[in-house]
Amino acid sequence: MLGPLREDSPERIGPYGVRARLGAGGMGEVFLGVRDDGGEPVAVKTVRRDVAQNPGFRTRFRREIDVARSVADPHLAPLLDGDADAEVPWLATGYVAGPTLSAAVRRAGAMAEAEVRMLGAGLARALAAVHGAGIVHRDVKPGNVMLAADGPRLIDFGIARDAAATALTTTSRMVGSPSFMSPEHVAGSGRVVPASDVFCLASLLCFAVTGREPFGDGPVAAVLYRVKYVEADLDGVPDALRAVLERCLVAEPADRPGAAALAELLDPGAADRWPQEVARQIAEHERELARVVALDGPLLPGYTPTEMAAGSSPAPHQLPTRRTDFTPGLHIAPTQGPGLAAPPRRRSRRTLAIALAALIVAGAATGGVLAWRDRNNTPNEAAPGGGSSSGGPSRDGGRAEGPRIVAGVDENGGPDASGTVPYGRDVRPAGWKKSWKGKFSGKPIGCSAGRDVIACRLTDGTYEGLSAADGHRLWTFDTGQTSRAAGWGPTGQFFMPASATRPTVHDDSVLLAAGGQLRSLDARTGAVRWETRGGGAHNLGSAPMVLDGLVFAATTSAPDGAQLAAYDVRTGAEKWREPLASEGLSQAQRGNFWPVAMGGDVVYAAGEDGPKAFRPKDGTLLGTTQDCGGLRLRGESVYCSAYTSNGSDSGFGTDMSVLRLEAGTLKTRGKVPLDSGIAAEATPVAVDDRVMVIRRSSEHASDVPDEFVVVGRDTGRLLGRFPLPGAKEEGMSNPASGALIVADTLVWADTAMLYTAPIRPDGTLGELAGTRLPGAPGPSPTPEYDMADGIQLDKELNAPQMLPAGGVVHVVYDDGTTVSVPLPG
Known part of the structure; x- marks a missing residue:
């Protein structure tokens, strides 16, 4: 959801007026931007100053912008603009008004097979376009998939890389999220290939259809061990879909289907619309975006889009609701885990009392x-x-x-x-x-x-x-x-x-x-x-x-x-x-x-x-x-x-x-x-x-x-x-x-x-x-x-x-x- 700007947030980034803060990523902060002459809102990602000062960064960043601009697919948030030479380098992508897949599943529960096929086919086509440009995404996970009214969008080119030049992968830091990594991620970032994205997409689809991660929970080391040796839990995955995903969840990258082939495997039986509860969430995000864009200026601390829509004066110190993908429990499990689906509208009060x-x-x-x-x-x-x-x-x-x-x-x-x-x-x-x-x-x-x-x-x-x-x-x-x-x-x-x-x-x-x-x-x-x-x-x-x-x-x-x-x-x-x-x-x-x-x-x-x-x-x-x-x-x-x-x-x-x-x-x-x-x-x-x-x-x-x-x-x-x-x-x-x-x-x-x-x-x-x-x-x-x-x-x-x-x-x-x-x- 859209959050207020901080005291140190910029007022403008390139040609975009900054309206709200979307969050932070591995390279910097992300803001909602709008051009003075109108146009669709964009997500503007800025680069941390310490990152921008690394030798050779701006050259690699400029090349990444050029390559990413060449990628086009309806299921990608497109790269629209960027400036590698600005004091604070930035890039702008299309803004997607909708929840992440992670948030949608957590709130609405696991999806039906037909809906997951629609989701998977769209994302597989997006990956095919990414791979065709010589890029490996490297972090395909529920948090990097947005659900829009007309279909899913794969986002976050801030950690997509130029596969030929390895672009920004020169550090030893592990890129990816443990529960949605491939065996190649575990072996080392230098071994990640396009087929790694396919493996991660299959894990993501397992999560969407079951509400839990296929490699379970527990310490990071235990999860990575199960990923490395492909010990996936596919219980609850419908048989026909399971047969497709099993082809992707294999140890050898060469044995997995390509992204385009996976899209064809998922197409039969795909739905043409989101479930009702997901559609309701998308509509909420669309209304929130419209309210913020209609403001005369940026969203500041003390204001919430809901209050503005009502036409009432916001409470002087009202803070916005900030949403991410963390679910509290009696003892903290990962954000997705075995048997976890969205809670019913009413939960067991005894269970909740114990947890609280x-x-x-x-x-x-x-x-x-x-x-x-x-x-x-x-x-x-x-x-x-x-x-x-x-x-x-x-x-x-x-x-x-x-x-x-x-x-x-x-x-x-x-x-x-x-x-x-x-x-x-x-x-x-x-x-x-x-x-x-x-x-x-x-x-x-x-x-x-x-x-x-x-x-x-x-x-x-x-x-x-x-x-x-x-x-x-x-x-x-x-x-x-x-x-x-x-x-x-x-x-x-x-x-x-x-x-x-x-x-x-x-x-x-x-x-x-x-x-x-x-x-x-x-x-x-x-x-x-x-x-x-x-x-x-x-x-x-x-x-x-x-x-x-x-x-x-x-x-x-x-x-x-x-x-x-x-x-x-x-x-x-x-x-x-x-x-x-x-x-x-x-x-x-x-x-x-x-x-x-x-x-x-x-x-x-x-x-x-x-x-x-x-x-x-x-x-x-x-x-x-x-x-x-x-x-x-x-x-x-x-x-x-x-x-x-x-x-x-x-x-x-x-x-x-x-x-x-x-x-x-x-x-x-x-x-x-x-x-x-x-x-x-x-x-x-x-x-x-x-x-x-x-x-x-x-x-x-x-x-x-x-x-x-x-x-x-x-x-x-x-x-x-x-x-x-x-x-x-x-x-x-x-x-x-x-x-x-x-x-x-x-x-x-x-x-x-x-x-x-x-x-x-x-x-x-x-x-x-x-x-x-x-x-x-x-x-x-x-x-x-x-x-x-x-x-x-x-x-x-x-x-x-x-x-x-x-x-x-x-x-x-x-x-x-x-x-x-x-x-x-």
């Missing part, structure tokens, strides 16, 4: 093209080892008795993301004397608690702080860009007003990023102490983190892509920044890079190829891994979830394992030996020196119970299982928070109760006890609403957020009700 509970409690991340099985890696800051000092200000300005909690906690515990809170029961928030009940003004979706304040982000992008002592409201912070509630659009793109992150309480400050500004607020008054440009919510779990006097936040900017930046916690002065991902990744992928854990003088962040470890003081890269998600730090080890070998000679597999990595270097040191019945769909949520707590859910497998499982940390020996009670009545929901280890007690909450189980010195568990929480709302009716426009968090029943603060526990509920009680026992 995990996302809100834990956050979610996909490390670039690597699918991280991750639910719980978005910690905020807590004091390591008790982190106390000599007291702090009480509510009346005097000094409170007892040690001071330097850093805050969230529902994931401390900064090491271990899910442990090491404070003793003698520690209380400043001035806390008895149980209390308070209320936020809206739905909280991300909270952090410290000695003075419980700070939460609300679904409309505002922040509020309640007194940790008695629950009265201390302050409200309005980012100035609040608008519609947070959620996911129909294509799965996450939206948060002002890109507001979760807050992080540290000492007497609250750190947050919103509206492109990283800020430090006074925890007791909400007054801004400092602000600096940088940071923002890249997904539901994004939050700043604090270690050794530095604030760490993720930033995204063109042409630098996603970066991890460090700022002085007292002044906001930037100290360093290091790359996490290139601008070439899609927004959905770029949006999932942020700091996830820290401890032992190391900061860990989600990077383009997997987790990265940095030295806090200077940003030195200490280690990387491509194998794991959901990092939990404990001592000299890092624990995480991964798909590992199932015993085959290949070394690849789809077995879930919990790995133990070396802190800092992230080198694999072994596995936690879990029973196979526990390992399935298992993600660690807490780990201490004795035990590991695993959350399992029926979200992805009906035979997996909703439960917490406790095992020996090093032995994997089963120590206890705690089924989650859920709701007793039909039509009601009772989501549970995550589980934490608070000192020597396992603790979690649902909408009515607080559950505790003591952990003995030998790791064995005492009896589970449930304490009814006075003022807790209890189970609520399962929400029902039309989800055609996506998931709206203000209409969902979100899981409670449990915030242990030493000897007390704050529980923040979906309706804003907040209860604070002593930790039982």
Whole structure:
């Protein structure tokens, strides 16, 4: 969809006035352009300055423009213009008003055979024209296919190459998308030939007809192995179509049909129109384009085409809906996977509640093209080892008795993301004397608690702080860009007003990023102490983190892509920044890079190829891994979830394992030996020196119970299982928070109760006890609403957020009700 221009966006590119921003690619940004003298809108791609400065680039780019201009086919977005000698080189192609194939399938579901034949025949003819000009496209995937009213269009000549001269393929970077690569892509870009595009097109058609990728999901290495050895899953492909696609999905390029021959094979039985739901999506895009083109000027932040069409004045701070191809889930799978089709207009509310509970409690991340099985890696800051000092200000300005909690906690515990809170029961928030009940003004979706304040982000992008002592409201912070509630659009793109992150309480400050500004607020008054440009919510779990006097936040900017930046916690002065991902990744992928854990003088962040470890003081890269998600730090080890070998000679597999990595270097040191019945769909949520707590859910497998499982940390020996009670009545929901280890007690909450189980010195568990929480709302009716426009968090029943603060526990509920009680026992 069309997005607003940024502050650094150009007003003109060549003869084209810039009207909207379409996104970013591997070489630069893409804009919607319109000539002053009229004519059809175009997509104008600019080239990053650092790319344009490479020796010989402009010569190769000029040749590519000349060659691409010679390619003509109704199913190609034609190259119309370009300037290799401009200060910022650019090229313009025909703009296609319609969804990508990826978005269409995700929203409307898999297509019928006749429709897929029509799609495939058109794209095969487009490839035949491309190949006839001596070009190999190299990145034939659902995201590079647009669906227009009169048929499909193959796009993105920014990564199409002059096959004779290899054009822009002189770097070692892999060109292509792992799930839609060919064996030649895996072997190396120099081996990619026209037949490689045919292989990729066949994979794309499998996706269109089944709604899933033919080479499955899991780690990139596992997907590439299946591509290399052509282990495609064609279940569900109609027999006649399957026979055609099998001829394309063979290891030897010479054995595949050419693109023109493939078009002839697909023609018989092809449809002559799109399915009704796809046609509706195309009409939406056409209307949006007409509204933007009708404007007197460019689309700017704060305006949406829908509002303009209605003839009403846009809300001063309304942000546009940004759409890409990312779909949230309980644990993050790739954007397309086995059995994935567009969700029905109404989904299972119980399933959705479980998924949202995990996302809100834990956050979610996909490390670039690597699918991280991750639910719980978005910690905020807590004091390591008790982190106390000599007291702090009480509510009346005097000094409170007892040690001071330097850093805050969230529902994931401390900064090491271990899910442990090491404070003793003698520690209380400043001035806390008895149980209390308070209320936020809206739905909280991300909270952090410290000695003075419980700070939460609300679904409309505002922040509020309640007194940790008695629950009265201390302050409200309005980012100035609040608008519609947070959620996911129909294509799965996450939206948060002002890109507001979760807050992080540290000492007497609250750190947050919103509206492109990283800020430090006074925890007791909400007054801004400092602000600096940088940071923002890249997904539901994004939050700043604090270690050794530095604030760490993720930033995204063109042409630098996603970066991890460090700022002085007292002044906001930037100290360093290091790359996490290139601008070439899609927004959905770029949006999932942020700091996830820290401890032992190391900061860990989600990077383009997997987790990265940095030295806090200077940003030195200490280690990387491509194998794991959901990092939990404990001592000299890092624990995480991964798909590992199932015993085959290949070394690849789809077995879930919990790995133990070396802190800092992230080198694999072994596995936690879990029973196979526990390992399935298992993600660690807490780990201490004795035990590991695993959350399992029926979200992805009906035979997996909703439960917490406790095992020996090093032995994997089963120590206890705690089924989650859920709701007793039909039509009601009772989501549970995550589980934490608070000192020597396992603790979690649902909408009515607080559950505790003591952990003995030998790791064995005492009896589970449930304490009814006075003022807790209890189970609520399962929400029902039309989800055609996506998931709206203000209409969902979100899981409670449990915030242990030493000897007390704050529980923040979906309706804003907040209860604070002593930790039982």
